[in-house]
Amino acid sequence: MEVVRRYARSPAAVFGIVLLVAVVAMAASAGWLFPRDPLSLAGRPLIWPFQNPRFPLGTDNSGRDIAAQIFYGARISLLIGLVATAIAIAIGIVIGALAGFYGGTVDTVLMRVTEAFQTLPNFLLLLVLVAVFGSTLTTVTIAIGVVSWPAPARLTRAEFLSLRNREFVQAAQTLGLKDAKLIFGEILPNALPSVIVYASVVMAVAILLESALAFLKLSDPNVASWGNLIGLGRDVLRVQWYVSAIPGIAILVTVLAVSLVGQGLNDALNPRLKGR
């Protein structure tokens, strides 16, 4: 396929997909490589990496296997990233599409609401939501999705504004198509490439937001997440720095992978940029 061929032409994009596949493989193989509960005590606390062959990445301050937590954490990070992104993009597309398509009062009202959300730092809003609704995995994921929609909404609106008055949309309108079909059948497919590319940014931010919450010990403490591990390592940061650094590298790699894939998709889906 043409898109795949264009994607494969960029070495950075290929590197990104390799990293992403590696992270997905970690998530998939976690249960098989580490059959025990990653949060159960496994050995002596604070073993340095590469010292004990049973714990290749060492243990944390309570004696839990860091490698197991990293592998299981990949599941949590990907899950939160994907679900929160889906929520944010879905809300964003609906709000942006309605504002861009109808314009006028609808646009004014929706955009003022969007701006109200944007003026609040989204991490603060996230803290409030988690404080109110508690910090289970479900609420944290939904909360991250809910604070991340304004940017996709603005992007969708901008795309709709430029596509709304294209002749092909007007042509479909003169055929008698209903508004819903115009929005979702005619305009959205043409607006989607930019939104999909932007989704990678949302996903990277969602993963970082969860880690930040966990660092403040406000994420779900009953799951093995990278953020939780960093939060734990905070207490022993000066000496046993590896407890925080290893999950930190995992987050870095994942966010890098998602960003590179997003950039690669952007180049592949927007052939106008070809050759730049």
Next chain:
Amino acid sequence: MSALLTLDRLNVALPEGADRAHALSDVSLEIAANEILCVVGESGSGKSMTANAIMGLLPGGVTLAGGRILFEGRDLAAMSEPEMRALRGAGIAMIFQEPMTALNPLRTIGDQIGEMFVIHTALPRKEIGRRVLALLEEVRIPQPAQAAKAYPHELSGGQRQRAMIAMALALDPKVLIADEPTTALDVTTQAQILTLIRDLQKRKGTAVLFITHDFGVVAEIADRVAVMQHGVVVEHGTAAQVLDDPRHPYTRQLIAAVPPLSAPPPRPLSPEVVLSIAHVTKTFRTGGFLGRGARVTHAVKDVSLTLPRGSTLGIVGESGSGKSTLARCIVRLVSPESGAITLQGRDLLQLDANAMRAERRKVQMVFQDPFASLNPRRKAGELVAQGLVEHGTPRAEALARARELFGLVGLDPLAVDRFPHEFSGGQRQRIGLARALALKPEVLVADEPVSALDVSVQAQVLRLLADLQQRLGLSIVFITHDLRVAAQICDRIAVMKDGEVVEQGLAGAVFGAPQQPYTKALLAAIPGPKIGGPVLIPTAAEAI
């Protein structure tokens, strides 16, 4: 004749994967001082590439692959970039098609013209200012002192092109290259700019390489003509030779495709009125904070027209005359504030959204831009079937109907599975036509349906439209800025200016004996009035 600029077997190679290997192959041309050479051809003929090659401004991936470009005995093809830079503007200057994009929107006109002197001369600031004013006077911009201080958006299209010409002529270049300089302009403005270029060229003895697709313009301005096709010069000679006695079949075909400026004999019109427009008014309001500084545009002012069944009503006018807004009012893409648009006795403006949606199938539209008017993500067949499906036809049946319609508009019925970008401009316009016809409309509104097409393709599409009108008994509202096209296809003509209909009547009457000064001015401004092939649609007259 001593040539000032000589192209000697110039070859320009296109990057791999292009539709042909060479943009130009063995192009040899000569331009002497004090003459205008018109290079004429359809899109893709390589005429603009010739200009770019001379200026050393070939797009990325496109390279000179042989031949020489001699200017005053020096080979431009072998020159270094700094040498070329010194030559551009001073020795060879260029003006472009779209003056709005060729000018920097953030700097004043005077500043941009003055830059020519700043770059190429060591004149003091005061002297530059004086010369800029003199130049603006020379190109006859009204109020030159104010124009020098104006920004590009504050001038009209014609004034901007005058400013571009002033800039190009600032350093008295020996050669002026004009790439479709009047294509984006209205016909009356075009006539003024052509006169200006001709006058300045005579006075200064400049050699002009004038690139155009329009044989009318060629007849108006050319001393000599070169006709290009697929990167090859197929014919060249003096203007009289090429226009009156074309040798090459391609030249003959091109000239024959130019619609003549006279209407065929009138057809009898049906007494039944299918569509009537009464006192329609549309005003646009833009900008303004709390009502201050708001601009009001009267796009359509109290327009009343009728369309007899089975006939074609032409609405002609220059840009900003409100003709496109009127078309959009008829198909209800725009809602007029007042008036009535009555289709078969029902006033469309009184219908609510749902009733209008059902009624839409009776009025269909063909759009101007064959690239923008088809959704790039749908297959051609789907595009045509879409309306039928929306109005309740089962999908399989609608697709079968789409194949039939493809045959009707002269496309391969097997092409329904291809995407719009796989078709040429003329073919896309046929898809647009098939889409509009799918719903069996009573009235077809065609908004500049052939303006974006090359002249030979334009003739084919117009013939198709006339043929379909006869076979299907279509009533057509035909919007165009091109009076030649209007003369060929319309039974009645309405001339619009500033939102109002200034004159209407039978095509023969409007073209043969125009009553209003504006209509007369429009007709007088058409370049090369004598140029033109036979009547495009002879069947229209025979149909009586």
